[in-house]
Amino acid sequence: MDLPLNTSVSANPGTKPPSYDGCTLEEATTELGVSIERARQIEAQALRKLRFFCWRHGWNYHLLMGD
Structure with a gap:
């Protein structure tokens, strides 16, 4: 499926996917099932x-991840 760069695929158009920033592993696993x-x-x-994507494109994985 070819989509324009500014198009997203979502089960519910107009909604944002859930964010798991700051929640615990247990909370995320419960919500994801x-x-x-x-x-x-x-x-x-x-x-x-x-890591493979970064290696293939010559990017530094550790700089990207803040290691």
Whole structure:
């Protein structure tokens, strides 16, 4: 599906996705309906993808993440 850059795909058009800034891991897993271990697996996979993306584009992952 090709979308213009300023278009977002949402189950409920006009609504923003939930923000998990500042909530605990337990609160996020309860709302998402997954176990804590599954949330850690998802996070690890996302960080691996981000590191690869940064490597592929010549970006410094540690500067991006603030390490």
